[in-house]
Amino acid sequence: MSLLDTKTFEAWMTQVMERFDRNEKMLAALSAKEVKPAKYLDGERLLDNQDLCQLLQTSKRSLQRYRSSGALTYHMLWHKVYYKESDVQLFLKTYSKEFRKGELVLQNNS
Numbered sequence: 001m002s003l004l005d006t007k008t009f010e011a012w013m014t015q016v017m018e019r020f021d022r023n024e025k026m027l028a029a030l031s032a033k034e035v036k037p038a039k040y041l042d043g044e045r046l047l048d049n050q051d052l053c054q055l056l057q058t059s060k061r062s063l064q065r066y067r068s069s070g071a072l073t074y075h076m077l078w079h080k081v082y083y084k085e086s087d088v089q090l091f092l093k094t095y096s097k098e099f100r101k102g103e104l105v106l107q108n109n110s
Helices: 006-034 049-056 060-069 085-101
Strands: 039-041 044-048 075-077 080-084
Touching: 039 075, 039 080, 044 049, 044 085, 049 060, 080 085
Parallel strands: none
Antiparallel strands: 039 044, 044 080, 075 080
């Protein structure tokens, strides 16, 4: 069994650190492209459909059903649907048991 000498170990560590630095730069570049400016209404952050789909891990169609049933409050601004953070929190609080079970089925009151 041979042990690593100090010089070889340091060379490997230098390569590892360089790779970490490259990865960190790539992640920073990707994040900068994906960061979109936050919109606010009455001092409260707004989420769009894409944000909420990612947060709830659901589809845009499901969000449409929640809106149509009246379970999820929304706002139309600039011809686009937005959700206040407090409305989303209330929705999650109200329907959290159903989300945990994966059984969120809303009855349409019409």
